[in-house]
Amino acid sequence: MLVRLAAASLWARALTVGMTILAIALSVALFLGVEKVRTGAKASFANTISGTDLIVGARSGSVQLLLYSVFRIGNATNNVTWDSYLDLADRPEVDWIVPISLGDSHRQFRVMGTTTDFFDHYKYRRDRGLVTAQGAIMDDLFDAVIGSDVAATLGYSVDDPIVVAHGIASFTEHKDQPFRVSGILEKTGTPVDRTVIVSMEAIEAIHVDWRSGAKIPGQTTPPDEIRQMDLTPKAVTAALVGVTSPLKTFSLQRAVNEYREEPLLAILPGVALQELWGIVGIAETALLAVSVMVVVTALIGLMATIFSSLNERRREMAILRAMGASPWTILALLVLEAALTAAVGAVLGVALLYGVLAVAQPMVDAAFGLFLPITPPSLAELWVLLGVIAAGAIVSMVPAVRAYRLSLSDGMTVRT
Amino acid sequence: MGAAAIDLHGVAFHWPGRGAFGLSIPSLTVAPGETVLLLGDSGSGKSTLLSLICGTVVAQSGTVAVAGTDLAGLSGAGRDRHRADHVGVIFQQFNLLPFGTVQDNILLPLRFAPNRRQRCPDPRKTAAQLCAALGLPDGVLVQRAASLSVGQQQRVAVARALIGQPPILVADEPTSALDETSQAQFLDLLFGQVAAQGSTLVMVSHDPRMAPRFDRVLSMADVIQKGAA
Ligand SMILES: Nc1ncnc2c1ncn2[C@@H]1O[C@H](COP(=O)(O)OP(=O)(O)OP(=O)(O)O)[C@@H](O)[C@H]1O
Ligand SMILES: [Mg+2]
Numbered sequence: 001m002l003v004r005l006a007a008a009s010l011w012a013r014a015l016t017v018g019m020t021i022l023a024i025a026l027s028v029a030l031f032l033g034v035e036k037v038r039t040g041a042k043a044s045f046a047n048t049i050s051g052t053d054l055i056v057g058a059r060s061g062s063v064q065l066l067l068y069s070v071f072r073i074g075n076a077t078n079n080v081t082w083d084s085y086l087d088l089a090d091r092p093e094v095d096w097i098v099p100i101s102l103g104d105s106h107r108q109f110r111v112m113g114t115t116t117d118f119f120d121h122y123k124y125r126r127d128r129g130l131v132t133a134q135g136a137i138m139d140d141l142f143d144a145v146i147g148s149d150v151a152a153t154l155g156y157s158v159d160d161p162i163v164v165a166h167g168i169a170s171f172t173e174h175k176d177q178p179f180r181v182s183g184i185l186e187k188t189g190t191p192v193d194r195t196v197i198v199s200m201e202a203i204e205a206i207h208v209d210w211r212s213g214a215k216i217p218g219q220t221t222p223p224d225e226i227r228q229m230d231l232t233p234k235a236v237t238a239a240l241v242g243v244t245s246p247l248k249t250f251s252l253q254r255a256v257n258e259y260r261e262e263p264l265l266a267i268l269p270g271v272a273l274q275e276l277w278g279i280v281g282i283a284e285t286a287l288l289a290v291s292v293m294v295v296v297t298a299l300i301g302l303m304a305t306i307f308s309s310l311n312e313r314r315r316e317m318a319i320l321r322a323m324g325a326s327p328w329t330i331l332a333l334l335v336l337e338a339a340l341t342a343a344v345g346a347v348l349g350v351a352l353l354y355g356v357l358a359v360a361q362p363m364v365d366a367a368f369g370l371f372l373p374i375t376p377p378s379l380a381e382l383w384v385l386l387g388v389i390a391a392g393a394i395v396s397m398v399p400a401v402r403a404y405r406l407s408l409s410d411g412m413t414v415r416t
Numbered sequence: 417m418g419a420a421a422i423d424l425h426g427v428a429f430h431w432p433g434r435g436a437f438g439l440s441i442p443s444l445t446v447a448p449g450e451t452v453l454l455l456g457d458s459g460s461g462k463s464t465l466l467s468l469i470c471g472t473v474v475a476q477s478g479t480v481a482v483a484g485t486d487l488a489g490l491s492g493a494g495r496d497r498h499r500a501d502h503v504g505v506i507f508q509q510f511n512l513l514p515f516g517t518v519q520d521n522i523l524l525p526l527r528f529a530p531n532r533r534q535r536c537p538d539p540r541k542t543a544a545q546l547c548a549a550l551g552l553p554d555g556v557l558v559q560r561a562a563s564l565s566v567g568q569q570q571r572v573a574v575a576r577a578l579i580g581q582p583p584i585l586v587a588d589e590p591t592s593a594l595d596e597t598s599q600a601q602f603l604d605l606l607f608g609q610v611a612a613q614g615s616t617l618v619m620v621s622h623d624p625r626m627a628p629r630f631d632r633v634l635s636m637a638d639v640i641q642k643g644a645a
Contacts, residue, residue, distance in 0.1 A: 005515075007522060008516055008520075020440075323528055324529055326492065410472075
């Protein structure tokens with residue numbers, strides 16, 4: 001009966017209580033939403049590259065190698081010679097190997113030289129492969145396949161000509177060997193979206209008239225002549241490797257790291273990704289802290305509402321006291337009321353989150369390549385909800401204790 | 417019944433705070449079944465005295481015995497329980513929880529009073545009977561308390577004070593919010609029920625015109641100075 005009266009009392013103040021509930025609901029939705037985005041981002045980050053057992057590059061740091069080979073951030077300090085690459089490819093543990101060559105750019109996007117094997121072996125989100133949305137993967141020497149962001153940003157479509165600049169953010173362009181867009185990839189949510197992919201030979205072809213970073217004056221080899229030349233690469237930036245059996249991964253990694261001809265480094269992408277996330281993760285913690293603050297703010301709002309309701313409800317409390325309710329009952333009623341408010345807010349917040357998620361999930365996936373799975377609330381989320389309800393009850397203790405005092409000192413006479 | 421319904425002796429009470437209002441009552445006794453009218457000016461401490469009888473506040477010295485129990489000997493929770501079981505309370509106005517139904521309001525004291533609950537095996541039926549006896553319309557029980565007229569609300573408050581037959585009824589100016597005709601009607605109904613239940617009634621007012629209805633009339637001035645036997 002008292003619970004029903006508490007609910008009726010809340011209902012009678014539906015407007016203010018509703019506002020408080022809304023604030024709590026929004027804060028809970030925000031908190032859980034941030035949590036969802038965070039875990040989603042983490043998962044999608046960890047899934048940037050999958051199916052590749054080792055990444056091999058010149059010796060540097062593992063995070064650095066991961067950054068330039070997968071995320072196209074920063075530059076390789078050294079290359080791997082073509083001979084070493086062939087040595088590696090010949091090893092019995094190697095199931096497949098894909099070379100990548102970086103160093104050129106097109107507008108703000110990196111150009112990556114590789115083989116068509118790249119499209120077979122590069123996987124993300126566990127088992128998803130690269131698919132062309134339009135056109136086909138490169139066939140001709142001067143064909144380029146572009147990621148979806150490249151196409152969207154620069155407004156390219158299949159068959160458009162593009163010019164590749166030498167070096168990164170440089171204005172000296174390889175004007176003489178114009179490429180053609182042969183295909184546009186579907187959005188992946190990985191750095192591939194922001195990459196222009198050409199063949200290894202194409203990278204060599206661009207540099208026919210260049211020596212140590214500068215154009216040889218007066219020399220311009222026509223494309224037809226270039227096609228006749230030997231375009232075997234002299235070096236690669238890194239290589240993606242698949243092993244014949246997972247058990248071989250570590251022995252191959254050791255073999256690469258101990259390679260005598262040249263200092264090389266082999267990394268496990270999963271491990272390096274985790275290491276990198278550890279660095280990126282600081283922002284994640286900050287985000288979480290902010291959303292916790294929002295929840296705290298909403299709870300303080302709850303406390304303020306109860307406080308401001310105390311005066312108008314002294315009468316109510318005096319009646320209960322006159323009927324024989326103890327001051328503890330008054331305190332318990334207020335705490336119960338707060339817990340009820342917080343509970344409704346929390347549940348509403350979850351509903352809100354799922355509603356938004358249902359609508360926004362495809363959009364977020366398309367826009368950011370961030371997949372937010374709609375799963376039933378996890379145990380951790382249920383704990384969050386319980387925590388919010390408990391916190392609501394706890395903050396309400398402050399006004400409840402004041403009500404307790406008032407109801408002790410008021411007696412039968414309410415002085416207002 | 418040998419013991420007095422209400423028995424105050426050498427009571428001294430003052431509200432907390434320096435220079436706060438205080439009361440000292442040498443002696444005040446009300447016999448069981450007696451109806452007493454307490455007259456006094458505003459601010460003379462009538463409501464304070466009722467709070468003492470109800471045990472919502474405690475005298476600093478002296479004895480306040482209600483229904484044969486010295487309230488000073490009880491714990492806070494004990495006093496609350498004692499009040500619930502033995503005293504029905506009617507305020508001047510705003511007696512009811514506005515968001516509850518009439519029935520919620522009438523049954524409320526039973527929630528805290530095991531003895532009254534026992535005396536009232538079928539509370540809903542009793543509530544309906546009381547409402548009928550107090551001239552409240554049929555179907556009033558399910559109405560929201562706030563939707564009733566002031567006179568009706570006061571009668572609901574009487575029903576609430578009477579349910580489970582507490583031996584003592586305490587009423588703090590229950591008619592002052594009513595016009596003259598409703599006042600008379602209200603008092604008729606109240607006295608009818610008080611007689612039927614044989615309750616002790618202590619009513620506060622500053623309107624001496626209703627004095628003839630009561631067994632005894634006391635003025636606050638008498639209570640404080642001389643004490644009343
Ligand atoms: N809860 C309280 N805390 C402190 N002082 C109080 C409290 N209630 C009443 N008083 C003081 O006690 C004095 C007497 O008040 P009380 O309400 O008992 O008078 P009253 O005779 O009932 O007056 P009225 O006819 O206006 O209702 C007043 O001066 C008031 O300030
Ligand atoms: Mg008064």
